[in-house]
Amino acid sequence: SGVAILPTSLPQLHRANMLSSGLLQNSNIHPLVSKKSKTKWHFGIRSRSYPLDVMGEIYIALKNLGAEWAKPSEEDLWTIRVRWKYSGSNQIANNEANNSQNQNNEKIPDLLKIVIQLFQIETNNYLVDFKFDGWEDSSGAPVTPSDITSDEISAFSAYPFLHLTTRLIMELAVNS
Amino acid sequence: LATSSIKHNTLCVASIVRYKRKYVTQILYAPL
Amino acid sequence: SSVDVEQELALNAIRQVLKSKTSYDVLPVSFRLIVLDTSLLVKKALNVLLQNSIVSAPLWDATTSRFAGLLTSDDFINVIQYCFSNPDKFDLVEKLQLNRLRDIERAIGAKPLETTSIHPSSSLYEACTVMLRSKSRRVPLIDKDEETHREIVVSVLTQYRLLKFIALNCRETHFLKKPISELNIISNSTVRSCSMTTPVIDVIQLLSEGNISSVPIVNENGVLVNVYEAVDVLGLIKGGIYNDLSLSVGEALMRRSDDFEGVYTCTENEKLSTLLDTIRKSSVHRFFVVNESGQLVGVLSLGDLLRYILVGS
Structure with missing residues (x-):
């Protein structure tokens, strides 16, 4: 095959040629770093604060962001069931119709639910976990998936959930 | 929810979602 | 035949x-x-x-x-x-x-x-x-x-x-054996090239006006020596050197990171079966067609290949 890689296009050779040919006026041009630090992922967010302080900070952040939550049960103080009016849905409603229904007359639920739970990993090391917990409609109407085949049951957009968790993490970061 | 440490004032969060029979790790970068 | x-x-x-x-x-x-x-x-x-x-x-x-x-x-x-x-x-x-x-x-x-x-x-x-x-x-x-x-x-x-x-x-790709010169898919008459000393801003204008994603760099004998690609602009902005627009395209290419795989070339006798096999194995952005002396004859973009597969010559 006549397919080949042009030798003079390889970065190292190009730089050598530029230096030897005297064409280089601007000598402080350095190559982009090719070793990219791999993104290190964690579950949720870590904390070494006192557990009750962590919960207090989360409740304050949720309040500042206008979220609401169910009163925690005595036996489970470390779980918060949050409901959040998602502004994006109003916007969609305005875009597509006035009464938050789109052309196919489908309800666009606007209350995103999240479960926030505090776990102890080891002594003085805690993890705040965020889980998506479905949608509700502020009018109280049940959110029923439209009649779709079982194959498509999982066409699910995580972006509203991801967006609201970034808002909460920002609020916690700013407050702390 | 998966998170990565804040760099350059940018937040990065992700969650793994099943789309039909495949798995998408949806990663969102947002400003802090 | x-x-x-x-x-x-x-x-x-x-x-x-x-x-x-x-x-x-x-x-x-x-x-x-x-x-x-x-x-x-x-x-x-x-x-x-x-x-x-x-x-x-x-x-x-x-x-x-x-x-x-x-x-x-x-x-x-x-x-x-x-x-x-x-x-x-x-x-x-x-x-x-x-x-x-x-x-x-x-x-x-x-x-x-x-x-x-x-x-x-x-x-x-x-x-x-x-x-x-x-x-x-x-x-x-x-x-x-x-x-x-x-x-x-x-x-x-x-x-x-x-x-x-x-x-x-598609195993059928092995039967695509006609030389690309006979398929009328090589862009040769409209190829805009530049030299290593051309100011990088002029090259960027070429990319934008021509709605193209690369500009070949040839020497005084028309031999292909490198290519400036639209994605190279990211390195230019990252380095904040886009304001130094007297920069030559040769200098701008000094920003390329070492993991750049290089520019792929082929001759007019190449077959689609070989080009597709190269795409299967390497992350090719396009193919530059050169003659025996290495002089630039034309360019074959991935869009040209896709268009030919879809609708023929």
Whole structure:
């Protein structure tokens, strides 16, 4: 095959040629770093604060962001069931119709639910976990998936959930 | 929810979602 | 001849595959999709692209909870041209957010990037057709969340991914044995080239005006020595040296990172079967056609290859 890689296009050779040919006026041009630090992922967010302080900070952040939550049960103080009016849905409603229904007359639920739970990993090391917990409609109407085949049951957009968790993490970061 | 440490004032969060029979790790970068 | 007949039969078989498979089929079983919130600064978005070794990403507008188009190298080219024509606004770029890129596009009179998308269950043939019409050479796959009817960016298909799928899944590609010189698909008369000392801003203008994604660099004898690609602009902005526009294109290429694979060349006698096999094995951006002396004859883009497979010469 006549397919080949042009030798003079390889970065190292190009730089050598530029230096030897005297064409280089601007000598402080350095190559982009090719070793990219791999993104290190964690579950949720870590904390070494006192557990009750962590919960207090989360409740304050949720309040500042206008979220609401169910009163925690005595036996489970470390779980918060949050409901959040998602502004994006109003916007969609305005875009597509006035009464938050789109052309196919489908309800666009606007209350995103999240479960926030505090776990102890080891002594003085805690993890705040965020889980998506479905949608509700502020009018109280049940959110029923439209009649779709079982194959498509999982066409699910995580972006509203991801967006609201970034808002909460920002609020916690700013407050702390 | 998966998170990565804040760099350059940018937040990065992700969650793994099943789309039909495949798995998408949806990663969102947002400003802090 | 038998080669002609085999070529035609192979193309028809490949087209059948493209009509019978969906864009969803091209998706790996498990993959990641990086999405940028439109309130992110352009500079930060650039860091994200470079850090993840990607050159494009879908945008998400949290205020409308909708997909807001794609960030591509065209946007960065627009920013550089805007700085060039508004030197006093140079610091604006430092604070520019992704949701202002359309204003920059309008300010320099650039053709807007259309955000045609398709549903993941549509055929690959339709994806190819949409992609060949799109300026961004890629097509987002958008579905709707079945509970909230919000848009989901499932993935973004590129010309390279499609050609690689064909090379991996269609055995008929082995029968594409006609030399490319006989297929009337090489762009040779319209190829714009430059020399190593051409100012990089002139090359960027060529990329933008010609709606092309690379400019070959030839020496005084017309021999191909390197290529400046649209994606190289990301390195220029990252280094903040786009304001030094006396920079030559040879100097600008000093920014390329060492993991750049190099420019692929071939001769006019090359067969599509070999080119597709190369695409199967390496991340090729395009093929430059050269003669025995290494002189530039023309260019064969991935779009040219895809168009030929779809509709012939």
